[in-house]
Amino acid sequence: MSAERPSLPPVRLHSEAELARDALAAPLFVRAVRLARWAGPDTRVGAGGELVEAQLPAAAEHLALPADEDGAAYAGEAWRLAVDTGLLDVTDPEEGAEDGDGTVAAGENLALLTGGSPQDVLGIWLDGLDAVHADATAPVLDDFADLVGEDGSIDFDALDWDPEAEAEFLDGVLGNLYLLTLADNGAGEGPVPLPALAASMIVPDDMGEPTDDILEQVSEAMMRLDDQFRLLEPIGIVEYRPVDEALLVEEGESADDSAAGADDEDVTRYGMVRLTPLGLYGVRARMLEAGVDAPAVGDLAGKGADVLLDGIAHYPESAARAEVKLWLAGYGAEGAAAAAAELLAAARGSDEGAPLRRLHCQQALAVAGPEAEPAVRSVLGDPELGGLARVWLAERGAADVPAPPEDMIFWLAVDTIAAQLDVDGELDELQGLVEGLSAQHNGFFDEVWRVDHPATADVLEAMGRLHSDKKTAKEARKAAFKARSRAGG
Structure with a gap:
């Protein structure tokens, strides 16, 4: 799987x-x-x-x-x-x-x-x-005295306050801020406008133009968050630019001269917030305590190669590379060959996730460097790993790399596309890969349906959907039918 x-x-x-x-x-x-x-x-x-x-x-x-x-x-x-x-x-x-x-x-x-x-x-x-x-x-508490009864007891029901709901809302806001900070491999580390953060918790995803009621809720949430971030900033979790108090002046009152000249369209006047590095740590700690899967680069260091390759399966490329470097560092220079052998062993398999493991194995071996070559050469005859071994050696200009047999070429093509389909990468890149592989070999679809790979039929169906040439796409669909028939279903 x-x-x-x-x-x-x-x-x-x-x-x-x-x-x-x-x-x-x-x-x-x-x-x-x-x-x-x-x-x-x-x-x-x-x-x-x-x-x-x-x-x-x-x-x-x-x-x-x-x-x-x-x-x-x-x-x-x-x-x-x-x-x-x-x-x-x-x-x-x-x-x-x-x-x-x-x-x-x-x-x-x-x-x-x-x-x-x-x-x-x-x-x-x-x-x-x-x-x-x-x-x-x-x-x-605007007026605490109103909550105290004649007998001195406090009427908590009059507060209209649900502590669990309040905590859940603030944690949700911090979670959204955390996710925005990690967006695009960390490119979203800039401050976030407070109205956008409040809207992320209030406005339904499928709503077009927000209603007046929704906008009022966003405004109320924004002002509550303004108070909360003012309290949270001194503990070091966020950097916060509060809402411009001139915006809160009631109609008919005059604002400060400095604020009066401010641009009403300046979004920064409505509050800007950014998680600090300490805030990322703190929010992640709270999410882990709540049972949320919030991985960090370095979590897989010291784990087995199988855990590493499965763990980075859907990491962004830069994060996966950083994770691999930390994992390899645990072996040291003397253990590089052993680390490469462990990676190759973990890449074997016929389960659904195996193609992606092999793709990340190849990328991890690139980080390992030339010390991995003996381990890579040892699998040249392996039907599952021989193809990636040849690619790895060829990329480094290694000598004496034997030519792959034809069945290994087709198997590697299927395995490569299966891995890319699992990655959910850019459609244009995947389409280019599909068209490039099919164009490299005459009679590609006449042969590839015979490949003994668990993903052969699925890959051919995907090629039929993605290929821009209608005739070639039809050939791919026919080949997919033959592959399913060969596999008994």
Whole structure:
């Protein structure tokens, strides 16, 4: 069977050391670490582990934040992150004690930031990302007092808030941003307009002109995402240019002079967002935890050659080449011949995915270099591998390459087209391959239907569909009928 296609293209991540440095440099994480090192025996915390209000000005001053409400809010946010990530251990006040009688001490994770591995740092950062993600999907409380009943209880139903739906929506947005970043082999790494990202979650794929209701939903989602990305940016997951506040000015009010002269058609005014390298890592980690197949270049290093060839079956060419290089690096220069032999052995087979494995085997051997030649020469007589071995040797100008028997030529032609059909490549390229192979041999269709290859009939039917010459296409369809009859069905 053909290898199962991953749901997402492979991502090229920065090294764990680079990502750990990025995590330690994230503004919110920096503040959390500084507060964790600042806290001492006299630091007072409340019943929920929060820093008491009286100490927020001192915390804000330590962080060089403004001595105002915003500074206190940022300090409180950093404190919560320090607690949520285990940089601080907080003991709640005992029952009956006054607020602020809780104790705080350095958490075990604080020492790991300097004495641990990059994986330790990234694990702590991921805990922080989860905490910030939860904050970003929390309900917006315009007037908290309206939710408190006479008995002091909070009416959560009045919030009209579904935490699972909110988290799923934000994860969907981040997933779309992740996919757009990986589009066209990474060519989509530029910032994405916020309206387009919101529309990707709201507007149905089959909808032509969006209705007014849909446009209103997109606008509401865009503004919610604006708030969420403002919260997510300090943890280092995105670079975000917020929505121009002049666009939010109600009709009849005046905007700032600087914004008044802005171009209304400038899409950047509506918000622009880009995943950082750390963001790619973080979003992928969340997707893997949710069971999404999100491969990364390097995942197959150290695995068997069969796993490698099946794994890269539907990778983009550049990602497949990078994966092969990492896999070969595990063998070192001395093991290149053994690696080539393992690749050739894994390329054998008559299953549906075998032609594509052989194609990628040939491409992997090209990366392996001249050290692969002894292993390649050893399969010249193999009916499945002899053809690709001759092609590989000929491309390198090797001497003493025996001419292939005619049946091997036809078998290789069928195998090559079968692999390309499985790749789902460009139609023009496939059509050129079909017409080129059939033109190379007189009486091609009189002979090829006899080829003992599992894909012979399917290949000939495809040639009949793709060939631009009607007469030749008809010959291909006749040959396909003969091949099916020969195979008993």
